[in-house]
Amino acid sequence: MSEITTDSSANPLLSLFLENFEAAGGVILYPQKGESIQKALTHMVKAEGVRYFAISSDVPNFNMVSRLLEGLGLERPQRYQALDLGITRAHGAGASTGTLVFVFSEGRDHLLTSLPRVHLAVLRREDLHENVSHATISFLKDPEGPPPYVSLVTGPSRTGDIELTHVTGVHGPEKLYLVVVS
Amino acid sequence: MRGVLRELKEYPTRWRQLQEVVKNPIMREALERAMTRFAQGRAQALGSLGDFQEWVEWCREMKDRALERSSELWDRVRESVESRGGTFYLASDAQAAREYIGKLAQEAGATLMVKGKSITSEEMELNPYLASLGLEVVETDLGERIIQLAGEKPSHIIVPAIHKTKEEVARVFSRAWGREVPDDPYLITKEVRKDLRQKFLNAHVGMTGINVVSADVPAFFLMTNEGNGRLCATIPNVQVILTGWEKIVETVEDAFAIFDILPVNSVGLKYSSYLSIFTGPFSWKKGRQLHVVVLDNGRREALKDPYFKEALRCIRCGACMNVCPVYKTVGGHTFAHIYMGGIGAAWTAITNGPEEAREVASLCTGCGTCLEVCPMGIPIPSLVEHVKELVKEKGQAERMAVRLVAKRKLLESATGLASMVAPEKITKLPGPAGIITQERILERPQLPPFHPWALSRGLEIGKGGEVTLYAGCMVEYFYPNISRDAVELLTRLGIPLQIMKEECCGLPARVVGDMGLWEELEAKNKGYMPPDKPLLFLCATCMSGIHDYGEKGGELPPLYDLSQYLLEKLGREPFPGSYQARVAYHFPCHLERHLGIKEEPLELLSRVRGVELVEGEEAHLCCGGAGLYAFKYPPVAAEILKKKLDWLENENVDLLVTSCPSCIMQIRGGVQKRKLPVKVIHMATFLLEACVEIHSRFAQS
Ligand code: SF4
Ligand code: SF4
Numbered sequence: 001m002s003e004i005t006t007d008s009s010a011n012p013l014l015s016l017f018l019e020n021f022e023a024a025g026g027v028i029l030y031p032q033k034g035e036s037i038q039k040a041l042t043h044m045v046k047a048e049g050v051r052y053f054a055i056s057s058d059v060p061n062f063n064m065v066s067r068l069l070e071g072l073g074l075e076r077p078q079r080y081q082a083l084d085l086g087i088t089r090a091h092g093a094g095a096s097t098g099t100l101v102f103v104f105s106e107g108r109d110h111l112l113t114s115l116p117r118v119h120l121a122v123l124r125r126e127d128l129h130e131n132v133s134h135a136t137i138s139f140l141k142d143p144e145g146p147p148p149y150v151s152l153v154t155g156p157s158r159t160g161d162i163e164l165t166h167v168t169g170v171h172g173p174e175k176l177y178l179v180v181v182s
Numbered sequence: 183m184r185g186v187l188r189e190l191k192e193y194p195t196r197w198r199q200l201q202e203v204v205k206n207p208i209m210r211e212a213l214e215r216a217m218t219r220f221a222q223g224r225a226q227a228l229g230s231l232g233d234f235q236e237w238v239e240w241c242r243e244m245k246d247r248a249l250e251r252s253s254e255l256w257d258r259v260r261e262s263v264e265s266r267g268g269t270f271y272l273a274s275d276a277q278a279a280r281e282y283i284g285k286l287a288q289e290a291g292a293t294l295m296v297k298g299k300s301i302t303s304e305e306m307e308l309n310p311y312l313a314s315l316g317l318e319v320v321e322t323d324l325g326e327r328i329i330q331l332a333g334e335k336p337s338h339i340i341v342p343a344i345h346k347t348k349e350e351v352a353r354v355f356s357r358a359w360g361r362e363v364p365d366d367p368y369l370i371t372k373e374v375r376k377d378l379r380q381k382f383l384n385a386h387v388g389m390t391g392i393n394v395v396s397a398d399v400p401a402f403f404l405m406t407n408e409g410n411g412r413l414c415a416t417i418p419n420v421q422v423i424l425t426g427w428e429k430i431v432e433t434v435e436d437a438f439a440i441f442d443i444l445p446v447n448s449v450g451l452k453y454s455s456y457l458s459i460f461t462g463p464f465s466w467k468k469g470r471q472l473h474v475v476v477l478d479n480g481r482r483e484a485l486k487d488p489y490f491k492e493a494l495r496c497i498r499c500g501a502c503m504n505v506c507p508v509y510k511t512v513g514g515h516t517f518a519h520i521y522m523g524g525i526g527a528a529w530t531a532i533t534n535g536p537e538e539a540r541e542v543a544s545l546c547t548g549c550g551t552c553l554e555v556c557p558m559g560i561p562i563p564s565l566v567e568h569v570k571e572l573v574k575e576k577g578q579a580e581r582m583a584v585r586l587v588a589k590r591k592l593l594e595s596a597t598g599l600a601s602m603v604a605p606e607k608i609t610k611l612p613g614p615a616g617i618i619t620q621e622r623i624l625e626r627p628q629l630p631p632f633h634p635w636a637l638s639r640g641l642e643i644g645k646g647g648e649v650t651l652y653a654g655c656m657v658e659y660f661y662p663n664i665s666r667d668a669v670e671l672l673t674r675l676g677i678p679l680q681i682m683k684e685e686c687c688g689l690p691a692r693v694v695g696d697m698g699l700w701e702e703l704e705a706k707n708k709g710y711m712p713p714d715k716p717l718l719f720l721c722a723t724c725m726s727g728i729h730d731y732g733e734k735g736g737e738l739p740p741l742y743d744l745s746q747y748l749l750e751k752l753g754r755e756p757f758p759g760s761y762q763a764r765v766a767y768h769f770p771c772h773l774e775r776h777l778g779i780k781e782e783p784l785e786l787l788s789r790v791r792g793v794e795l796v797e798g799e800e801a802h803l804c805c806g807g808a809g810l811y812a813f814k815y816p817p818v819a820a821e822i823l824k825k826k827l828d829w830l831e832n833e834n835v836d837l838l839v840t841s842c843p844s845c846i847m848q849i850r851g852g853v854q855k856r857k858l859p860v861k862v863i864h865m866a867t868f869l870l871e872a873c874v875e876i877h878s879r880f881a882q883s
Contacts, residue, residue: 172409
């Protein structure tokens with residue numbers, strides 16, 4: 001896994017994306033100054049008190065992440081309901097709003113983004129676009145036909161329905177973490 | 183006549199109900215807080231979108247194009263859904279849609295349905311119907327769930343349970359679950375998450391509404407922040423998409439554009455947390471089905487109506503309600519039948535017929551505040567007028583009142599009589615009408631009316647002036663001093679004036695839906711207007727009414743508000759006069775929002791030496807007067823006025839200047855009742871008082 005720089009002059013699009021991702025309430029695990037992915041992940045699962053996790057097989061560096069988490073004593077649950085942490089690949093992203101794009105055709109990966117309390121998305125830098133519409137439309141206009149379900153996610157699940165008090169984690173994840181790889 | 187009497191008898195009851203609503207402190211405070219937060223959020227976030235008016239133009243055209251082709255676009259969507267293995271049903275009305283969905287659920291052997299927020303389903307009264315089939319229907323949006331368990335109606339389109347305090351919400355859940363729930367929004371939310379999680383996992387059917395449907399790539403777009411919508415759509419085996427016919431757009435690009443503007447315009451959020459896009463059955467487990475139900479229920483008929491067609495562009499962002507003075511005052515329980523707010527009157531008329539929408543329509547003051555924030559360029563006040571026009575059996579009393587007022591001879595006798603027998607200030611009307619004077623006083627009309635006076639002063643009808651003065655009924659019979667001041671002022675400024683034979687401008691008739699009378703008065707006035715001279719107004723409402731004569735084509739003389747005319751005359755010069763005072767200006771709704779005159783009055787005031795101009799957003803708030811409105815709904819009108827009065831009081835304003843006699847009547851009435859040391863006067867009066875020393879120097883120019 002190669003190093004990523006967030007130096008804005010070197011990568012204005014990525015900087016814009018990370019800024020908007022955070023503004024929407026997401027948390028960037030990597031790249032963060034001076035921390036390796038391994039270290040950042042370790043801190044996160046400890047801070048969040050994660051016991052059960054699941055990871056989608058199309059996550060870049062699937063093996064490394066799985067081994068790391070298992071090494072930390074995390075387990076795969078019997079039932080999806082018990083999941084604390086779901087890790088999936090984001091298939092695209094839009095910098096201007098800090099939005100992640102998840103594309104689903106079959107399988108249970110979508111549950112990893114919607115059921116657990118904590119969701120960690122892994123994005124490849126090449127999949128970053130300026131606008132989320134660009135990032136999405138190419139999937140919708142796939143000559144093979146559009147995927148049945150595309151999920152765009154901007155920050156954690158939230159509400160202000162009771163006295164306008166901002167609360168995250170209503171029905172979806174309370175925390176949305178991000179790792180960007182290249 | 184019987185209808186009129188019956189309606190008059192109903193007024194006191196209606197007044198009492200409204201009084202209760204406006205005096206409910208919890209509701210008022212909660213609404214105020216939510217709407218202020220959303221409106222401010224919107225104002226802050228809007229910058230990121232660039233020019234709003236450009237957006238409006240673009241959105242309007244985009245959506246009109248799609249609606250024009252909607253049949254063909256839906257055919258395409260139907261074909262795609264079916265070819266991908268889903269079903270597609272176009273329901274002609276609410277009953278057909280209810281029964282279809284009920285049958286779907288029964289065939290799936292369902293006992294539990296989870297549901298995302300869907301106004302369309304409320305329009306269809308779906309929940310009670312499904313319950314009658316023995317199906318448990320669970321709303322999953324937090325606010326909707328609170329309302330559902332409390333057995334109430336939403337009070338706000340975005341935050342449906344905003345009228346409930348956290349203590350009340352905790353009680354609702356304590357009762358539902360049979361155990362103590364803490365009154366902490368965070369803890370309540372987590373408990374609800376747990377409770378509803380089971381429902382999501384156990385439900386057979388999941389149903390959601392839809393925000394937008396694209397046709398080039400047939401796809402259904404669903405926006406939520408809580409993430410309940412996507413769980414409803416993806417977890418249960420049977421997915422039902424319920425959408426109105428109007429939700430269609432041509433391309434996915436168009437759909438994305440709507441989501442650029444929707445959350446920003448709605449609550450000031452850059453992007454919503456979740457935007458879920460469905461193109462066909464999502465078969466991640468065996469046996470999953472997708473059913474699309476498209477509801478017509480009057481929408482396709484509305485496409486043929488030149489007014490209601492415009493309402494079909496609505497994307498339900500709620501911005502119009504967040505700024506609406508009436509909505510802020512009475513909330514979505516009162517200012518709604520099925521759909522909320524002024525736009526709701528049009529929508530209720532489309533789906534359930536204009537009769538059901540009539541009462542809500544009559545609550546709208548026509549202030550036009552909503553026009554400034556609607557991204558789809560929907561002319562809400564005109565749609566409201568259209569609703570009233572369609573329902574002849576209701577609003578008979580107000581139509582009769584307008585018919586009487588529009589008869590000049592009659593008005594002349596009535597005001598003449600009143601000016602002789604009534605006290606100078608009426609502080610308390612007898613009986614139930616006492617509510618009218620509860621928070622304002624009434625002034626008796628002044629004598630003599632303007633025209634006889636003007637003729638006696640040597641002014642001529644249709645000749646002798648460089649500009650024609652149109653006084654209007656209120657000025658003519660209630661406040662003729664305003665027109666006398668105007669004549670005096672213009673004479674001093676050396677501007678020769680002429681007058682015209684006048685009828686009521688007709689706007690009051692149009693507002694109560696009496697289009698026959700409106701057209702009659704329009705034709706008469708058009709005939710009286712000297713075509714070659716500019717027409718000068720002392721009443722913003724009359725000016726706005728006459729401005730609209732132009733909609734039917736035909737030439738009108740150029741129309742001027744007093745401030746516009748004088749500024750043009752002044753060029754870059756200061757106004758020749760001075761006034762030492764803290765002066766505020768009240769923008770009449772018709773002047774600012776219907777005619778778009780936003781700068782001239784302040785500019786003119788600032789040219790008067792000594793004036794310390796007090797500015798603030800309150801200057802632009804509707805005063806609640808709105809002609810007869812303040813007499814029809816006194817508690818609402820008084821409550822709307824409050825903010826303006828508070829402002830005048832807090833800012834220590836000495837003088838409030840404005841350009842509409844109806845606003846003067848309303849604001850002065852409130853000021854005097856509150857005993858504020860504020861003088862409320864017309865621009866003409868103010869300028870005349872400021873003219874200490876005038877030369878007729880414009881005469882030569
Ligand atoms: S015109 Fe005024 S009162 Fe009527 S809906 Fe619009 S903002 Fe509300
Ligand atoms: S009428 Fe306009 S402002 Fe009001 S909800 Fe519809 S789109 Fe939004």
